[in-house]
Structure formats: structure tokens, C-alpha cells
Amino acid sequence: MSEIKNLLILPHLRVQNANAISSPMTWGFPAMSAFVGLMQALERRLPEHLKLEFQSVGVICHDYQTQATRGGFTRSFHLTRNPIDKAGNTAAIVEEGRIHLEITLVFAIVGETCYGAKQEREQAAREVSEIVSGMRIAGGSVVPAPLGAVSRQRPWLEALDDDAEARALQFRKLRRRWLPGFALVCRDDLLTKHLAEMREQMPEASALDAWLDLSRLNHECRLTQTEKKAGELEEEVSWEIRRLPGWLVPIPVGYGAISRRFEPGEVASARDATIPFRFVESLYSIGQWVSPHRLTCPEQLLWYVDNDLDAGLYRLANDFTARYHAIQ
Incomplete structure (x- = not known):
């Protein structure tokens, strides 16, 4: 039995100038931690009469427009020059990657409001949508919906059926409404598998080598032998791009500790001196963009916090692989 009982859906949100630099080593789409952070900030902003608790979040991207210029193999972000400083000198340019997005946000939620009448659920969805419209994503x-497209952005709260067949039918109807688009899911399994394959040829290969190998276009040489004359073979050389199992992308999935846990106020110039402090670095994995019609259950779409405080891991998780293999 699934633990996900209700889905709050905010369709076709138009976001302007979102952060396209997701980590020190990746760019092209905001990190999933940005959307989990939005979920947590949204829960804090809810009025008292909305009894809702947010569990996880999924994102479907329908359209994007990266604010960058491409010249050959080089891409450059569109940057803005800051005003002059107090001394009248020209301020330095800080590189900022921006992207315009059209996305659908799907939240797994629980709470008393989910079990109210249909009108109450619709009102709750509208209130949440209004709160999100005033937040940063x-x-x-x-950006407000253009004239004539307001109904396309109508939010709704879907109560999932307890019966497995009825629940599957509900989800099939939902995922059709998310087309055309692509959902970002986590594929830790492909990174582990590729590392094992690389170590068969290069025992010294590391997880970073496997991650980089999956993140780039690899041109491979193919040798084919053809018989030209009786008993004579001729070799032909061709170059092909290695085909990957899907639309794979490198993504950040959280942070790993590189220091001990400091007590509040122990580290000077910390942003908040009332909470513990720890130095961290980014954690990376492989993500995959999949069409919503290939999803079989909400768990494959949704991301949630999966920290291991003893190991110093502050990361996000997604159950696409576990649910995919369970169905196979």
C-alpha cells in the first residue's frame, strides 16, 4: 500500500529568470534542492486554517529558454553589469545563469484539509497557488498566466483512491495532463552499473570517472571487416556516438560534510548564529529526463529528503529505480 494519499498539482507555472547554475559543476536546470526548499518554505507560509503537511515534490518541465548565447561549442550566459560602487568605480560582473521555465509542480501532501468537501479542497488549492505566485522558485x-490561459494554470488537489486499479487509472489520467513535458528522476543505479563496467577495463576508475563518462558525448571507433576479394579482408573505420540508455544528465543531489559539526556561534560570520554549523560540498549523481506517460506511479516522480546525519549526508532521494524494478 502506497503512503502517498493526496497530490497537490500546480500546473504550467511560468517562471522568469530562475537559476540555471545548479552546482559548481552543473548547469542547465535548477537543482532539485531548490524545489524541495520551495516546498519547505511554502509549508511555513500556510495560514493556520490550511491543515496541510508537505512530504515530497516532483517537477515536470514543459518548456525552457536558457538566457545564453551559443557560438560554436562555447556558450556564454547573458550577464548584467552592476551599478557603480560608492567610490564611483565599476563593479565587477558576477556570473549568474538565468533560465525561463514553464513547469508543473506536484506535491505529495497529508492533513485534515485533504479530507474536506470538494469545494474546500478546490479553495485550498487556489490559496496555495496564490501563495506560490508571490514566492521565488x-x-x-x-509570471501571471497570459490572457486566455488562466484555466490551464488551474490548481487542484487530487485524493488518490485506496484501490490499486482505481489509483492506477487516476494516475494515468493525471500524467496525460502533464504532456508534453519531461520529469527529472534519479538514476543512481546507472552510475553504479557504469562504474562496475569501467572497472572491468580500468580497475583504477573512480565514481567521478564514471560520472563524467555518462555526462558527455563519447565518440567511439568501430572497425568492420569486409571481404573484397577471395581470402582478402579489408577493415573499414567509422566513428559513432555512444548511445546512452535514455536522456541522462549530471545533477547535484545534496551535500556531504567535510568538517565536524560546530556548535551555534562557534564559527564566525555564519549566516545564522543560533543553529549548528557544518562545512559541506556538493554531492552528484545521474538524473534522467523521462516523459510523464512512462511513469507508473507517483513515487517515481517525487523527490524527498533522505538525510543520514551520522554519516554527514544531506541529500535528496527519488524512488524511480526502486519502483521501476519492482514492476519489472
């Missing part, structure tokens, strides 16, 4: 601003 991955650093970007939510």
Missing part, C-alpha cells in the same frame, strides 16, 4: 519570479 529557484530564484526566479512567477
